[in-house]
Amino acid sequence: MFQEFYSLRLQENCDVDNLLTPEFNAEQVNLRSPARAVVTDFSNVDPVTVNETMAVDDALERMKNQHVRMLFVTTAAGKFTGVITARDISGSKVILYMNNHGVSRPEVQVGHIMINKEQLHSLTYDQVQHCRIGDIMLTLKNSGDQHLLVVDETELGIKRVRGIISASDISRKLKLSFEVMYEAKSFAEIEKIVTQGAKIPL
Template sequence: MSQEFYPLRLQDNCDVEHLLTPGQKQQPFSVNNPAIEVMTDFSEVVPVTVTEGVSVDDALERMKSQHVRLLFVITLAGKFVGVISSHDIAGHKVIVHMQNHGVTRDEVAVGHIMLHKQHLRSITFDQITHSRIGDIMLTLKNSGDQHLLVVDETEIGIKRIRGIISASDVSRKLRVGFDIMYEAKSFAQIEKIITEGRDLVI
C-alpha cells in the first residue's frame, strides 16, 4: 500500500530577526538540572581509547588530535583496563617511572602510568537517571575524585562503561570554578554565582 505525501504550507519571514545558536538552545545549567546532562554518554559519543603498549607521548598526541584530556585504556583484545589523563602524562608519574626503572621517556608506555580501573569509582546509570547535578557535585566533593565512571548492565547481565562524568565538565557547564565547587559552603552559594554570573568570594 503506497503512502500519500502532502506539500507543507510555506510562510514568509518578515517578522523573524534572530538566529538560534547552540548555546541558546539549552536552558541555563543549574544544580537542580538532571545529572544526565553532565554525563558523556557512550551510547551517543564514541569513547576515545588507547592500548596499554602505546607510548605516553603518542597517547598525548592522540588526546590533542581528538580534543580530549582523558583516554580509556584497553588491551589488544579490547578489554577496558583503566584510564590515562593528560595530567598523568605531564605530571611526575612519567619521571618517577623513568627513575625507578632506568628507562628513557620513549620507553614509558600508557600501561606503566595509567590509573587502573580498580582504583576508579563508579555509579550506575540508574543512579544518574534519578539524580541532579547537585548530587553529582556533592559526590565529587566528598570523594575527591576528578572522574566518575557510569556503569550499566545489559539484559543478560554484562556490565559495561556507559559513560563518564568529569569534575571539569561539571565546572565548565555550570561556569563555576573548581575552587568554588569544592570550597563553597552550600549549594545556595553556588546557585547564586551561577545566577548572577560573577565570582563568589568564599
C-alpha cells in the same frame, strides 16, 4: 535511477546574519538539573580509547588531536583496563617510572602509568538517572575524584562503562569552579552564583 528522489528548492542567504554556536544551543543547567545533563553518554558519542602498549607521548598527541584530556585504555582484545590523563603524562609519573625501571621516555607505555580500573570509582546508570547535578558535585567533593565512571548492565548481565562524568565538564556547564562551590556558605549562595554570575562575598 533518481526517480524516487526530488530536487529541493534552494534558498537565498542575504538576510542570514547569525551563526548558531553550542553556547546558545546548549541546555541551561543548574545544581537541581538532572545529572544526566553532565554525563558523556557512550550511547551517543564514542569513547576515545588508546591501547595500553602505546608510548605515552603518542597517547598525548592522540588527546590533542581528539581535543580531550583523558583516554580510556584497552588491551589488544579491546578489554577496558583503565584511564590515562594528560596530567599523568605531563606530570611526574613518567619520570618516576623511567628512574625506577632504567628506561628512556619513548619506552614508557600507557599501561605503565595509567590509572587502573580498580582505582576508579563509578556510579550506576540507574543512580545517575535519579539524581541531580548538585548530588554529583557533592559526591565528587567527598571522594576527591576528578572523574566518575557510569556503569550499566546488559540484559545478559554484562557490565560495561556507559559513560563518564568529569568535574571539569560540570564546572564548564555551570560556569562555576569547584573551588567557588566549596567556599560558598549555603546552597542559596551557590545558586545565586550559577544563575546570576554573582561573586562570593568575602
